[in-house]
Amino acid sequence: MTDRRRINGPPSGTRPAVFASSLKSTSGAVIERPRRHRQPNELRKIFLKTGLIPSASGSAYLEYEPSASLAAARSSPKSLIPPSSALKLACTVHGPKPLPRSATFSPNLVLTTHVKYAPFAARQRKGHIRDASERDLGVHLETALRGVIVAERWPKSGLDITITILEAEDDRWWGDAPDSHDAPWGMMNVLAGCITAASAAIADARIDCLDLVAGGVAAIVSDDEVTEEGKRTPKLMLDTDPAEHKSILSACVVAYMPARDEITEIWLKGDHSKASLGVDDSSLNHEALIDGAVNAARGAHTVLVEAVRESAERYAGLT
């Protein structure tokens, strides 16, 4: 299928490079899965800055701190295959602006969210046209934000929120074979980042909100450590990097407003029964998982507050 509005590659298509080291793991050193060096409740540092895109009403740029393995690979590169990746995204807000002539009357602000991966964002090249997962992210983001914005203040207006993901999180470690446990775990981290960045951009655009909403992720993971009974002990971890874990049993992302203690969006995925099997305590049920995600969101909120304060100071300085 050729796209007449873009420049197309060879008509027969191309194949991603296949690395010899991933073909035969027997010879040479076995490449190790990156390890989590953080405590279970320790979050990655978030870099969040507002106002980098002046032509937009509001904007924010968010970047996660590279994990220890990625940072090591950056400083002294050995392999061309990156061990993991760190989220990088830019968010712009345009509006409030009049709705197009063709739109029907709306007494509220009409929110439009749009999430797009750059073609080079993920390990697999992404297409130029939004795929299902990108649309899915857009819908989740819209739900998360709709409960925050005071929409009745802008009748007949529209607000466009566009997020460009320059680098996404991995769904699993690249060395792992795809298996039944597979789920787009990376997408959940991306969504949490999108929520936090969009929140900052909306505040930067001076749209009235109930609170600063922040996104957080927690997951129940079962790693290689095996107990005496031959069972793996699942653990609750905050802000999981899917590349660092052999198997993620379930994960949860929330959009959380700390001041009101409300959740506007919750997305829970995975199989809890496995986690609770053989573990009697209630520390691993879904409520614990949600609490973990909320705690992660609280952490992101502190960064968000700083970024918004910076934006407010810049605004006050201008006027």
Added chain:
Amino acid sequence: MVAPSATLSTLNRADGSASYQCPSTGSNILGSVNAPVELPGRRDALKPEDATIEVFVKPGTAPAGVGERYVEGIIKTLLGRVILGREKGYPRRGVVITLAVIGGESVGRGDPYLVLLPALLHTALLALLSASVPLSMTFSATVLAVDASGQIRREPSAEDAATAQSVHVLAFSSKGHLLLNESQGSFDFDTWEKVRQRASAICHGTQLVSADGDVAMVEDVDGRPLEGTLRETVEDQVYRDYNWKINAA
């Protein structure tokens, strides 16, 4: 050098049209102009005090792609300064120009569109004249290729252009301004100056300023200046159109 041949008002339904045959590149271009027309559904995009110009280029064999968008942009920008879009009846209306490439060599992906550009421009101009769209001036354009030895070749074929060191398209207004320059390939400024002179000679003829200050238009190796050819085409058409009146007089 065989002069290009052109016919005006070849299409019955369009406000203005022209068919243009460029012998050196073998391209045949059919252009139509509809102006002024209402452009419904785009009231927000229309400029309140100016006409909106739209250009569509249709290649002969393949559907239009990014290359056509690029050429459309060039033609649109050029015509934007030539068409008097603020004349009565034009603001908030559209001037729609459609140029179809018929026959000739097709332009591949990423190939320079430059060899076809003068023909497209001439067709657009003739079609605009045929539709009596008010213009501030007319223009003529040519394409030149410079090969590795510094030889300037007029109106190269697509293969010649591909092997040339640099390819230049220049358009001059009827008043001698340089309206458009598109140069690709590697060259230095002195080469370009030579190219400009040659192009100017092709479009307007060489101006020989004699000692007493007289300016004489002469024909040289490039044959008749292009501008004259275009002018004659239009004059012929006008003569045919008003034949009844002239003969009656």
Added chain:
Amino acid sequence: MASPAPPAPPPALTLPPSQFARLQPHAYLLAHLSPPASSNQLSIRANGRAPSQFRPTSANTGSLTHTNGSAVVRVGDTTAVCGVRAELLPTTDIASWSVSHASASSSSSSSSSSPAAPKSNSSSNSADAEESQIQDLNLLVPNLSLSTGCAPGFVPGAPPSALAQSLSYQILALLHSTRLVRAEDLRVWYEGPSFTGEEGGRMDVDVDVDAEGERDENSAATKKEIKAFWVLYIDIMIVSLAGNPFDAAWAAVLAALRDTKLPRAWWDVDNEMVVCSDVVSEARKLTLRGLPVASSFCVFEADAAAGWRAVIVPDADEEREIEDTAKRGMLRRWILADPDGYEEGLSQERVCLVVDKEVVGGEGKTVIVKMEKNGGWAVDSRELKQLLDVAAARWESLKQILEQC
């Protein structure tokens, strides 16, 4: 405030500059560019720059994990992110790949004697007879995206606008016409086992120039064939747009290609596929031809109303005279380098120059790679010559920026 002012003057309509700029953009910029003659000031643009001054530029490379090469270039408030991804195109997938094609390219030594040798490019840039493979096989795939929310007016999710398509095409055309990327860098060779048996079936053929020369000497019978090509997907996201997207996008492409590393690749006979090595020290950087740098300009005209009913446009010669007399008095038009979005909206005529410099006998010689002007008649050869000097100065400064990152 007890001044003997006339009683009750009508309240003066005063506007803060930012509102004046929005209401009367043309008059605002004109007032900035033509200060009163008495003040003895130089004309300065509304954004505080001198007419031929570019915006501060910064570049950063290699920050994106999943790319072979990447760059972020900021030119003022315009930001372009470029990522280069390399994928393989096996020759078996190319429908028109014929035996003659494969054998013809095996003799790489013939390239030096190709007719294009007397090019102005230095000997290291000697033309490759099969250089057109890049173009014929679509090995470079640049695409520029503006639907990133970079500016209001670009609908996210919509197909690329005419501007985005035109910019993508311009980048592709420039990549082809400058022949920036060498076809040789993109080839994956395979040398048949007939020549060297000791290494077994798997034999890697790198494109080391010396080694290749030796091999060619040793055996003319060596069966060398191209097994695959690297295809470079060059994707440019304009994250923030504040005028002059082309310069920023091209600088980002250039920086990203300079950063691009291709892994060592060879034909694996057992698996019948091309396999790469992930060892960083074996990866090769692209060897680019030159460093073409783009500089864009726009022409701001004092009499915007001239467009209204300018039925009488002065002849080119008259224009010259007017221009010369204007030198002493008021200027009528200004050529502004690296226009921002505000200035772009106020001008019709654009100039784009892409220049490179090559050292000939210790002296830098400016080579024009692309020269475009359109949309007006203010710029002719005299102005272009001046702009060429500005573009050459820009080349120097951008070269420094790119070499530091």
